[in-house]
Amino acid sequence: MEESRSVSKKPIHIPLLTGGLLLLGLYLTSLYSYLLFHSLAEIFSIVIAFCIFILAWNCRDLIDNNYLIFLGIAYLFVGFLDTIHTLAYTGMGVFKGYDSNLPTQLWIAARSLESISLLIACFILDKRKMKINLVLLGYIITLSLLFMSIFYWKIFPSCFIEGSGLTPFKKISEYIISLILAASLLSLLKRKEKFDRRVLQWLVISILLTIVSELAFTFYISVYGLSNLVGHIFKIVSFYFIYQAIVVTGLTKPQELLFRNLQESEEKFRELDQLKSMFIASMSHELRTPLNSIIGFTGIMLQEMSGEINEEQRKQLGLVKNSANHLLALINDIIDISKIEAGKVEITIEEFDLSVLAQEIKDSFAVAVDKKGFELSLETPPTLIIKSDERRTKQILVNFISNAVKFTDRGEIEIKIVKKDETVQMSVRDTGIGIRKEDIDKLFKTFSRITTKGRIKEGTGLGLYLSKKIANLLGGDIKAESEFGKGSVFTLTLPIKRK
Amino acid sequence: MKRILVVEDNETNMYLIGFILRKNGYEVIEARSGEEGVELTLKERPDLIIMDIQLPGIDGLEATKRIRESEANGEIPIIALTSYAMTGDREKSLNAGCTGHLEKPINPETFMGEIEKYF
Numbered sequence: 367m368e369e370s371r372s373v374s375k376k377p378i379h380i381p382l383l384t385g386g387l388l389l390l391g392l393y394l395t396s397l398y399s400y401l402l403f404h405s406l407a408e409i410f411s412i413v414i415a416f417c418i419f420i421l422a423w424n425c426r427d428l429i430d431n432n433y434l435i436f437l438g439i440a441y442l443f444v445g446f447l448d449t450i451h452t453l454a455y456t457g458m459g460v461f462k463g464y465d466s467n468l469p470t471q472l473w474i475a476a477r478s479l480e481s482i483s484l485l486i487a488c489f490i491l492d493k494r495k496m497k498i499n500l501v502l503l504g505y506i507i508t509l510s511l512l513f514m515s516i517f518y519w520k521i522f523p524s525c526f527i528e529g530s531g532l533t534p535f536k537k538i539s540e541y542i543i544s545l546i547l548a549a550s551l552l553s554l555l556k557r558k559e560k561f562d563r564r565v566l567q568w569l570v571i572s573i574l575l576t577i578v579s580e581l582a583f584t585f586y587i588s589v590y591g592l593s594n595l596v597g598h599i600f601k602i603v604s605f606y607f608i609y610q611a612i613v614v615t616g617l618t619k620p621q622e623l624l625f626r627n628l629q630e631s632e633e634k635f636r637e638l639d640q641l642k643s644m645f646i647a648s649m650s651h652e653l654r655t656p657l658n659s660i661i662g663f664t665g666i667m668l669q670e671m672s673g674e675i676n677e678e679q680r681k682q683l684g685l686v687k688n689s690a691n692h693l694l695a696l697i698n699d700i701i702d703i704s705k706i707e708a709g710k711v712e713i714t715i716e717e718f719d720l721s722v723l724a725q726e727i728k729d730s731f732a733v734a735v736d737k738k739g740f741e742l743s744l745e746t747p748p749t750l751i752i753k754s755d756e757r758r759t760k761q762i763l764v765n766f767i768s769n770a771v772k773f774t775d776r777g778e779i780e781i782k783i784v785k786k787d788e789t790v791q792m793s794v795r796d797t798g799i800g801i802r803k804e805d806i807d808k809l810f811k812t813f814s815r816i817t818t819k820g821r822i823k824e825g826t827g828l829g830l831y832l833s834k835k836i837a838n839l840l841g842g843d844i845k846a847e848s849e850f851g852k853g854s855v856f857t858l859t860l861p862i863k864r865k
Numbered sequence: 866m867k868r869i870l871v872v873e874d875n876e877t878n879m880y881l882i883g884f885i886l887r888k889n890g891y892e893v894i895e896a897r898s899g900e901e902g903v904e905l906t907l908k909e910r911p912d913l914i915i916m917d918i919q920l921p922g923i924d925g926l927e928a929t930k931r932i933r934e935s936e937a938n939g940e941i942p943i944i945a946l947t948s949y950a951m952t953g954d955r956e957k958s959l960n961a962g963c964t965g966h967l968e969k970p971i972n973p974e975t976f977m978g979e980i981e982k983y984f
Contacts, residue, residue, distance in 0.1 A: 654969070658969050661972070663881060665972055694970065
């Protein structure tokens with residue numbers, strides 16, 4: 367928005383000054399040669415007319431306004447008529463055997479086409495869809511008929527008679543054209559809600575100037591007279607304002623609109639993303655409810671609270687319990703991830719003894735390690751008070767150690783806690799299968815489970831991704847180093863005092 | 866025989882908790898809503914309350930507050946049962962006046978140990 371605002375609020379005195387000087391220069395040429403002035407003036411307005419067309423034509427998909435597209439097409443033909451008018455002007459010598467009547471006829475033809483187009487444009491505005499091909503065809507036929515009636519059939523009424531000046535037809539025509547323009551102005555104002563305020567201003571100014579220009583043309587006696595000069599200058603300015611209206615609508619506005627749409631869709635996307643995360647969070651919550659009873663009753667039966675069970679049943683119930691616990695871990699990870707992604711995760715920062723926590727975690731793995739028959743050691747200062755989220759720190763360390771246990775068959779697992787400046791480093795080293803260099807980056811992505819021949823291990827594939835996210839939330843980070851076949855080291859670094 | 870009031874709206878959970886408690890020799894009083902929980906506390910004066918936090922009507926936190934404010938006194942241990950999805954619940958339930966906090970799902974192997982700590 368800022369961008370476009372600055373575009374539309376550029377200082378206008380420089381272009382105004384340039385335009386004024388240009389028109390002054392144009393006037394000065396008339397002192398030297400009126401023909402030069404007329405040719406330049408007409409070329410100016412013709413260039414603008416063609417610019418109007420080119421702009422409107424190429425921006426027609428961006429301009430959500432039939433009025434301006436229609437005008438854009440109309441000005442191509444108006445400009446074409448004006449070109450012939452310029453070439454036919456007294457003194458040009460292009461059309462042999464014609465006098466000042468010809469350029470005046472062409473002028474009237476061009477102005478009629480312009481004013482009627484301005485009026486039709488208002489009605490086109492009411493239509494939802496405009497058939498551009500039909501409009502083009504209509505203009506080609508109209509233009510051909512006008513040329514035929516002037517050059518071939520010669521039935522176009524006389525407009526100028528050498529010696530006596532303008533004919534009543536020409537004068538009446540100019541008044542009628544002025545009336546049509548006034549009507550088009552009224553119809554335009556009736557539909558003002560369909561235009562941007564600025565665009566409407568340009569259009570109104572343009573039509574008013576065209577009317578002034580028309581009235582000036584009813585006064586002149588000579589095609590080289592003063593009122594003719596004034597009329598031409600007003601015409602240039604009026605064309606310029608139509609051009610402005612199309613620039614604003616076709617170029618500036620669509621950009622603003624695009625930018626606004628982009629912002630809106632970005633906002634919508636964010637909302638959706640949050641909604642997704644919240645949906646997953648609440649969905650996961652619902653998924654946990656049935657798990658409560660699966661885990662609970664399996665536990666009851668395994669405890670033989672509801673009667674004795676045989677070995678086979680114990681084994682099978684054990685499998686049910688393991689699967690249920692696995693599912694629970696998966697759901698918990700998903701809840702955590704969706705909460706982190708939705709920015710809804712709560713961390714509780716308080717002081718705790720990391721050494722005590724580490725000892726507790728180590729003890730909780732005693733059974734699992736015993737079963738596999740290797741060593742789990744812990745090296746830590748006797749006490750190490752840190753300020754962080756205890757539960758989250760535990761979650762990450764448990765994730766490291768259970769990974770290590772999972773992928774290690776012999777040797778040892780070493781937990782080492784070292785205080786380093788303002789941080790504490792917790793590393794878990796194993797002598798397991800290790801990770802290939804190219805796979806290390808994949809470790810921290812969701813569901814990226816590195817598979818080694820026959821070693822697809824049970825897991826959620828979310829643990830490390832989640833651990834890294836949490837570590838970042840706590841102001842720390844996770845690092846993985848590994849030598850394939852020899853083992854890995856996972857290190858969690860946390861600030862001693864999380865702010 | 867010690868009496869434990871269980872406030873839980875989910876029938877399966879109620880059965881599960883009630884089953885474990887009865888097997889371990891407790892008398893179980895059942896309440897299906899926060900309001901009923903408060904009412905039964907005043908009437909029955911149980912030795913311990915297990916309070917689910919997510920309840921229809923007034924939730925477990927509100928029910929705990931009401932019990933703490935009532936003449937049922939502040940001596941009855943109240944153990945909040947919360948779900949993992951609600952991470953801030955530990956503090957919330959302790960602030961509301963709960964004595965302890967247990968996370969669902971219940972593990973029958975450790976459940977009684979956790980409960981008996983609070984007597």
